[in-house]
Amino acid sequence: MTKLLKRLPVLPIERAIRTISGRWKAVILYHLLDGPKRLSELNRLVPSVTQKVLVQQLREMEAHGLVSREVFRQVPPRVDYSATPLGLSLEPVMLALCDWGQRHAEALDEVDAIADCIVRPVNT
Amino acid sequence: MTKLLKRLPVLPIERAIRTISGRWKAVILYHLLDGPKRLSELNRLVPSVTQKVLVQQLREMEAHGLVSREVFRQVPPRVDYSATPLGLSLEPVMLALCDWGQRHAEALDEVDAIADCIVRPVNT
DNA sequence: TCCCATACGCACCAAAAGGTAAGCATGACC
């Protein structure tokens, strides 16, 4: 675990960017915003990510306090990953990033392949 | 220039993160928020960045539409880099990231070495 | 016994990223 805990930058913006900028991290966190997920679930939700990188990124987000990991004593093995309150507090930031990303695509005339910005399902 | 223009992700949030997550990019953009800067100026403002990486990141931000570059016909050579309107539109997002970064440092008890979040000087 | 689902870990590798240490070009000035 200490191997994972790379020192974060001193500058707050660099720090924030560092915590969410690894491959698949934003996607992973997006899926954890609406509840705990098992590794296998996340793998099914994000088919293109390799298990190795998925575990790696989850472990890193855990080390940075965005994600918590709960191990159940059962077989088959069960481990739930959840967004921590700190991780959840990233939602508006992620939304801002997403809105801007869409704006950026429009500005560069690349709207053809741009996706939506629903970060968390609307609770009814 | 085509060598620099790496395809941006389809997902808006990944796209946004990709445009600002390179080394020194946030710092560079921060300095451009309050007006055009020459390469040498930026180098003095951010002494730790190497010229090679500075140029590289500026060129990439230019390719992504965040930064514009104006070449003057003079000697010594003069090139001004400015934040584009699109680049300027990142300011609130950067502020959100910065606020969150500070919050993150507090949450992890690492407030000792955290910096401020003044993104652009207050116009009086 | 085998197969299943789950959650990892490891060895290896290619590509990407960032950095060091040069070099070149320009015109102006001495």
Place this chain on the structure above:
DNA sequence: GGTCATGCTTACCTTTTGGTGCGTATGGGA
């Protein structure tokens, strides 16, 4: 001629990142 300031460019290198392709462990069920 040399020096200056500026803005690059290049070669080389190290480190980091993300991926491929295995392997291991657990208990339950057939």
